[in-house]
Amino acid sequence: MxxxxxILMVGVGGQGNVLASDILGEVAMAAGYDVKKTDTLGMAQxxxxxVSQVRMANRVWSPLIKEGEVDILVALEKLEAVxxxxxxxxxxxxxxxxxxxxxxxxxxxxxxxxxxxxIKDTLRQRTNHVYFIDGTDxxxxxxxxxxxxxxxxxxxxxxxxxxxxxxxxCIFQRLPSNILEINMxxxxxxxxxxxxxxxx
Amino acid sequence: xxxLLSGNEALxxxxxxxxxxVAAAYPGTPSTEILEALAxxxxxxxxxxxxxxxxxxxxxxxxxxxxRALVSMKQVGLNVASDSFIAASTTGINGGLVAIVAxxxxxxxxxxxxxxxxxxxxxxVPMLEPGDSQEAYDMMASAFDISEKFDTPVLLxxxxxxxxxxxxxxxxxxxxxxxxxxxxxxxxxxxxxxxxHARLRRxxxxxxxxxxxxxxxxxxxNQIIWGERNLGVISSxxxxxxxxxxxxxxxxxxxxxxxxxxxxxxxxxxAGVEKVIVVEELDPFLEENIRAMGIEVMGKExxxxxxxxxxxxxxxxxxxxxxxxxxxxxxxxxxSQGLPGRPPVLCAGCPHTGIFFVLSTMGQRSKLLDAKGxxxxxxxxxxTGDIGCYTLATYPPLRAMDTTACMGAGIGQALGMExxxxxxxxxxxIGDSTFLHSGITGVVDAVYNKAQxxxxxxDNGTTAMTGHQNHPGTGISAQGKKTEAVELERVVRGIxxxxxxxxxxxxxxxxxxxxxxxxxxxxxxVIIVRGTCSVRLRKRSGQRAVDIEKCDDCGTxxxxxxxxxxxxxxxxxxxxxxCAGDACTICQQLCPKKAIGPVSGKHD
Numbered sequence: 001m002x003x004x005x006x007i008l009m010v011g012v013g014g015q016g017n018v019l020a021s022d023i024l025g026e027v028a029m030a031a032g033y034d035v036k037k038t039d040t041l042g043m044a045q046x047x048x049x050x051v052s053q054v055r056m057a058n059r060v061w062s063p064l065i066k067e068g069e070v071d072i073l074v075a076l077e078k079l080e081a082v083x084x085x086x087x088x089x090x091x092x093x094x095x096x097x098x099x100x101x102x103x104x105x106x107x108x109x110x111x112x113x114x115x116x117x118x119i120k121d122t123l124r125q126r127t128n129h130v131y132f133i134d135g136t137d138x139x140x141x142x143x144x145x146x147x148x149x150x151x152x153x154x155x156x157x158x159x160x161x162x163x164x165x166x167x168x169x170c171i172f173q174r175l176p177s178n179i180l181e182i183n184m185x186x187x188x189x190x191x192x193x194x195x196x197x198x199x200x
Numbered sequence: 201x202x203x204l205l206s207g208n209e210a211l212x213x214x215x216x217x218x219x220x221x222v223a224a225a226y227p228g229t230p231s232t233e234i235l236e237a238l239a240x241x242x243x244x245x246x247x248x249x250x251x252x253x254x255x256x257x258x259x260x261x262x263x264x265x266x267x268r269a270l271v272s273m274k275q276v277g278l279n280v281a282s283d284s285f286i287a288a289s290t291t292g293i294n295g296g297l298v299a300i301v302a303x304x305x306x307x308x309x310x311x312x313x314x315x316x317x318x319x320x321x322x323x324x325v326p327m328l329e330p331g332d333s334q335e336a337y338d339m340m341a342s343a344f345d346i347s348e349k350f351d352t353p354v355l356l357x358x359x360x361x362x363x364x365x366x367x368x369x370x371x372x373x374x375x376x377x378x379x380x381x382x383x384x385x386x387x388x389x390x391x392x393x394x395x396x397h398a399r400l401r402r403x404x405x406x407x408x409x410x411x412x413x414x415x416x417x418x419x420x421x422n423q424i425i426w427g428e429r430n431l432g433v434i435s436s437x438x439x440x441x442x443x444x445x446x447x448x449x450x451x452x453x454x455x456x457x458x459x460x461x462x463x464x465x466x467x468x469x470x471a472g473v474e475k476v477i478v479v480e481e482l483d484p485f486l487e488e489n490i491r492a493m494g495i496e497v498m499g500k501e502x503x504x505x506x507x508x509x510x511x512x513x514x515x516x517x518x519x520x521x522x523x524x525x526x527x528x529x530x531x532x533x534x535x536s537q538g539l540p541g542r543p544p545v546l547c548a549g550c551p552h553t554g555i556f557f558v559l560s561t562m563g564q565r566s567k568l569l570d571a572k573g574x575x576x577x578x579x580x581x582x583x584t585g586d587i588g589c590y591t592l593a594t595y596p597p598l599r600a601m602d603t604t605a606c607m608g609a610g611i612g613q614a615l616g617m618e619x620x621x622x623x624x625x626x627x628x629x630i631g632d633s634t635f636l637h638s639g640i641t642g643v644v645d646a647v648y649n650k651a652q653x654x655x656x657x658x659d660n661g662t663t664a665m666t667g668h669q670n671h672p673g674t675g676i677s678a679q680g681k682k683t684e685a686v687e688l689e690r691v692v693r694g695i696x697x698x699x700x701x702x703x704x705x706x707x708x709x710x711x712x713x714x715x716x717x718x719x720x721x722x723x724x725x726v727i728i729v730r731g732t733c734s735v736r737l738r739k740r741s742g743q744r745a746v747d748i749e750k751c752d753d754c755g756t757x758x759x760x761x762x763x764x765x766x767x768x769x770x771x772x773x774x775x776x777x778x779c780a781g782d783a784c785t786i787c788q789q790l791c792p793k794k795a796i797g798p799v800s801g802k803h804d
Contacts, residue, residue: 022204026204029368034368036332036366036367037365037366037367038361038365039364040308041308041309047546047547048542048543048544049542061441062441062442062444062511063361063365063438063441064361064510064511066510066511066515079539080542082539083539083542085533102767103543104545104596105540105541106540106766106767107765107767108596108767109767111539113768114535114539118535122535126533145777
């Protein structure tokens, strides 16, 4: 058993952040860990920053992770990866979906969206283990952009020493049958993809 | 059986297993999911009440009739329900009555950051505070027992980080069969609060508190965990979890019942350690009560009283207090500061966007921002707002809201401004659910006192912001049954408003005509803007796209603030995955160059 693992999953409202991190929590519980999991959604249903924190260990006290102690940062959007980069511990793992969703202030021209180089440089101040993944493209190839969250879950899975069957069982239990097949394919695809990606 | 449950799910399951028969609530983050979960059980009665006050009164009635009743609300909901809550404390109950109230430290989704614990003292009722989902589940059983044993409503206080955190729960009970058949026994001295009866109840309330304080001494939720004796930490709720993680070797007094406090237990704890620090979120509620007992403690001089705590903040507090030697490692990463924010926005296809664009442009607020994000200009309309998704119209580029205070306040505020004699026309904007919650009495006042304002009711057919709960206007009950729908136009006409218009939320021309005509009318007028919430659209078709040949980059479409209309590297485009398409089309109606239309042919 691992001593502890703290995972931060960030994205934009509507990307499926909460569901994916729910499943991550259920996977950890099924593997015998104590788990705490919390989401910060802001006040609206969609479009704002979404942050989910999942903690697993023999005994977990706080549902909130301390800044600088995150083991794995999973970002469904690039700007959100940078926004939370200071939570990552030195030498941790960052898995970043190569997608830019410009906030309103960028569209209105009052703020600038950071360049890919700036994003990578910022993350590299914390760690060399930065994986940039074309998750949105892969989800589109699979036929539904909404499978991005399961694709990213697949990308994270090899970094967590829990049997792959437990992951699949939890996805199976959680998703409705009509979308199960495509999402399971997305999980497999993500798991495969991460092993082919060069550190970015 | 082990389950990963949120605090709210655990509270609901705990109440169900404790034999609750009647549950009532008005939606409010972070409390909403409690009633949603209870509504799933078809062997109890669960309802969305018109507002929290009605919910509390429903709970009182059910408890008077001898069954177990639960009401749930967010912290500001208890302000609305406080009159009934304190009345319930005065009369006492019969069947158990538990009020779950969810605080929001950090004001993640609330107009203030008030600390509900003061209500326990004010209402003279016992208060329980779970520290995780397991305790949330377990405490519900105790809460009903305490309520019936001491003839009092029980306040169960939760907070965002308890309600919206999931943790492992050992579900080890089944539903206990409701002990009593509903049956009301006449007892005017108990239930009719004539002053002469209220005076009889007063000493009983004080005696009750004394007995409760004795009971708290042996309650297992109040627990000493001895560690090293040089430091003792007194804490409760989620703050205990943070403290436990930070003060690794200290002794702890964990309080699960935080009013009234177990005085002997606290004295025993304080005597057993060299010094004591109280770690609590928000106000120094425990600290002041403990100090009043003559126990010397550290507290709010080190632990912030504003905002949500977290382990790092508690650690910093410990360092400031000289209790932790370990130096802090807090390195900011360059660029993670000063990034473009991503505040919540009105969704693509939102039925509120069109009307606020009209108010914004007619009020001469809207224009493209300059490089510094400024487009300051005094509006020509005064727009008093209310609580709901539409409060987001405050942000640029719409900037179409001047006030937001609490549920239903916008209408009264508009009347006050008009009666005070402001030069501008005043428009009050309120959502359908909020109108039914507490806007109706404002309209009655407006008719009675001959107000000259315009009231706009934004009817999206749901309580959208909290996650699409039904309300009296939808005709569907909390448990999914078809019921009578309260029609907004009949309500306002019935009150006596003559000028009532109903307008399609996605017809820009009709919206502009209606607002113009109502604002020009010197008498009271009401506009009901009706359109389906885009999140509830089942099927999306006809997503719009920008024809770059025709687009001259004027930026008019960007003034809608629609998140689907984006601009990156100088190019305006519409994100087809967000666009509501045929259901909306307001950007197409606005575009001066006719550069926006349906995506033709194949998909992107």
